[in-house]
Amino acid sequence: MDTFDPVPIFRYQEMEQKEENDLNLKAMNAEELREQAHKMVDFIADYYKTIESFPVLSQVQPGYLGKLLPDSAPTCPESLQHVLNDVQEKILPGVTHWQSPNYFAYFPSNSSIAGFLGEMLSAGLNIVGFSWITSPAATELEAIVLDWLAKALLLSHDFFSTGQGGGVIQGTASEAVLVVLVAARDKILRTVGRTALPKLVTYASDQTHSSLQKACQIGGLDPELCRLLKTDSSTNFALSPDVLSEAISDDIASGLIPFFLCANVGTTSSTAVDPLPALAKVTRTNNIWFHVDAAYAGSACICPEYRHFIDGVEEADSFNMNAHKWFLTNFDCSLLWVKERSALIQSLSTNPEYLKNKASEGNMVIDYKDWQIPLGRRFRSLKLWMVLRLYGLEGLQAHIRSHIAMAAYFEELVVQDKRFKVVAPRTFSLVCFRLLPPPNSKDNGNKLNHDLIDLVNSTGSVFITHTVLSGEFVLRFAVGAPLTEVRHVKAAWQILQEKATALLQIYH
Ligand code: PLP
Numbered sequence: 001m002d003t004f005d006p007v008p009i010f011r012y013q014e015m016e017q018k019e020e021n022d023l024n025l026k027a028m029n030a031e032e033l034r035e036q037a038h039k040m041v042d043f044i045a046d047y048y049k050t051i052e053s054f055p056v057l058s059q060v061q062p063g064y065l066g067k068l069l070p071d072s073a074p075t076c077p078e079s080l081q082h083v084l085n086d087v088q089e090k091i092l093p094g095v096t097h098w099q100s101p102n103y104f105a106y107f108p109s110n111s112s113i114a115g116f117l118g119e120m121l122s123a124g125l126n127i128v129g130f131s132w133i134t135s136p137a138a139t140e141l142e143a144i145v146l147d148w149l150a151k152a153l154l155l156s157h158d159f160f161s162t163g164q165g166g167g168v169i170q171g172t173a174s175e176a177v178l179v180v181l182v183a184a185r186d187k188i189l190r191t192v193g194r195t196a197l198p199k200l201v202t203y204a205s206d207q208t209h210s211s212l213q214k215a216c217q218i219g220g221l222d223p224e225l226c227r228l229l230k231t232d233s234s235t236n237f238a239l240s241p242d243v244l245s246e247a248i249s250d251d252i253a254s255g256l257i258p259f260f261l262c263a264n265v266g267t268t269s270s271t272a273v274d275p276l277p278a279l280a281k282v283t284r285t286n287n288i289w290f291h292v293d294a295a296y297a298g299s300a301c302i303c304p305e306y307r308h309f310i311d312g313v314e315e316a317d318s319f320n321m322n323a324h325k326w327f328l329t330n331f332d333c334s335l336l337w338v339k340e341r342s343a344l345i346q347s348l349s350t351n352p353e354y355l356k357n358k359a360s361e362g363n364m365v366i367d368y369k370d371w372q373i374p375l376g377r378r379f380r381s382l383k384l385w386m387v388l389r390l391y392g393l394e395g396l397q398a399h400i401r402s403h404i405a406m407a408a409y410f411e412e413l414v415v416q417d418k419r420f421k422v423v424a425p426r427t428f429s430l431v432c433f434r435l436l437p438p439p440n441s442k443d444n445g446n447k448l449n450h451d452l453i454d455l456v457n458s459t460g461s462v463f464i465t466h467t468v469l470s471g472e473f474v475l476r477f478a479v480g481a482p483l484t485e486v487r488h489v490k491a492a493w494q495i496l497q498e499k500a501t502a503l504l505q506i507y508h
Helices: 007-021 030-049 080-094 113-125 136-152 173-192 194-199 211-218 241-253 276-286 297-302 341-348 381-416 446-458 486-507
Strands: 166-170 200-205 226-229 257-264 289-293 318-322 334-338 420-422 430-435 465-469 472-478
Touching: 030 080, 113 381, 136 166, 136 334, 136 381, 166 173, 173 194, 173 200, 173 211, 173 257, 173 289, 173 318, 173 334, 173 341, 194 200, 200 211, 200 241, 211 226, 226 241, 241 257, 241 276, 257 276, 276 289, 297 318, 297 381, 334 341, 381 420, 381 430, 381 472, 381 486, 430 446, 430 486, 446 465, 446 472, 446 486
Parallel strands: 200 226, 200 257, 257 289, 289 318
Antiparallel strands: 166 334, 318 334, 420 430, 430 472, 465 472
16 A cells, blocks of 8 residues: 655645745744734834723623634634734724723733833743743842842841742732642641641631632632631721631631631722731731732832831731732732742642752752742743833832822812712722712612713723722722823713713712
8 A cells, every 4th residue: 555645745845835935924033023023013002002092991792703703723824914904903892901091990900111021022032931940040030030129128038039938920919829828738737737628717808809719719728717807997998906816716716727817908999908017916826827918009019108008018928919910010920929938849849850950959949830830930020120120119119109199189089079989098099989879779879880880981981890898889990000191080080970970860
C-alpha cells in the first residue's frame, strides 16, 4: 500500500506561496510586529479619543454576538484590518466602557499609559516566571517593587522581602485571600491536627467581600462556620471588636476553633473601615490569622493624610490592595504582603523533578510559584514598575486626591438637593446616597431608587451601580476613572436630578 501522503507537502507549498504574497501574519516577525502593532496602537488611541461617544454601559441584549459572528473559526487567515473592522462594528457595542470618564460604577479599574506600556512589554517578552531561574528579573523586580510600595505605605519591616515576609503579585484580591486563608488553615492544623478541619471558624463583617466566602468554599472549610458578623449604621458599617470577641468566645465555648479574621479597609458597599488596632488585639489574644483587605482603599494610603486608615496593619499577618483598581495599573495586579512567607510556601509549594534547579535547591531565591495557586505567572511587576517610575509617588498621590476631591464635590451636590440623602459617610471617592421616597412609600423607596438607577443607566451617558445598606437600596457613585473631570461629575448629577424629577412626578 502506498503510504505517501501528498497533503502536507501541498500545504507547505501553499504556505510558502502565501508568505510570498505576504497574506498572513507570521508568528513573531519583528518588522511585521512593528507594522501591525502600530496599527493596533492607533486603533486603541482612537478608541480613547472617542470613548465618550459610546454608551458607558453596553446596551446589547444577551446572545447578541452569536448573531453577528460565524459559527466556526476561519479556515484561511484574514487581515488585521478585517478583524479591527469587526471589533469596531461587533465587539465595541458589547463593551461596557470602564475607562470612560462617565464611569462611576462598582470600583474603578484604572488603565494608564504607563500601565498599558508595561502590559505591552510584558506581552512582548512573554516569559513564564514561576521560578527564579525562568527569568530572574521577573522575580527580583517583583520583590523590589513590592518593597518600594511597602515603604511608600509605611508597612512594617516584617512585610519586606528582606526579612521573613515579602510581597507577591496575585491576579486578584480573591486569590490573595484564598492563599492566605489556606496558609492560615494549614498553620493551625499543624498545631491542632488535620482532623480538626471541620471545627475551624472564619470571621469578617457582613460587609466583607464575597471572595472570602468563596475562599472558604474552596479551602474545604465549613461554609456555616464563615461568620459574617452584623454591622449597622451605628458603627458606619464597620466591624465592632466587641461583637467579634463575643462571637469568638461563643465559638470556643462550643468547642470550635477560631483561626482567621478578614478585616476591611474600604468595604465594597460603602468603603467602611474596620478598626484595625482593636481588632488586632482580639486576634492576638486568640491566636487568629489577621488579614486586611484594602483592595480598593489601600491605594489612598500612599497619601500621608489617608495613611491613618491602615493604622494597625503592623499587627496584621497579611495585607492586600489591588493596584489594578485605583493605582493606574492595568488589570490584573493585586498586591499581597505577608509577614511569614514560610506559611504560604508550606501550603502552596511542590517540588517536581522537572522544575528542580540549583538556585531553588540552594534556597537562594524566591520561587513565586510557591506563593500562588497556578504554576505559570506573567511578568506583571513590569507594569507596576512602569507606573511607579513614570508617575512617581507624587503623581499617584495627585491622582488619588483629585478623585477624592471630585467625590467630595458630588457629595456636596447631593446634600444641597433636599430630595436626596447621603446614607453613609464618604471616606474616599465613593458616595452612597438615595432619593428619598414620597410619604407612605410601601417599600421605603427601594423600587423608586431601583427605577432611578435603571433610568439613569439606560441613557448610556453615565453608569452607576447600587448596594443595599440596612435593607435600603442605595446608589453608589464611585469616582476613579483616570479621564474623569469635574464636568463629568456635574453632568452625571444633572442626569440624576432630571430623572429623579421625572420619577417623582410618577410616584406622587
Ligand atoms: N475586596 C474588596 C473590598 C473589593 O471591593 C473587591 C472587589 O471589588 C474584592 C475584594 C475582590 O476583588 P478581585 O476582583 O480583585 O478579586
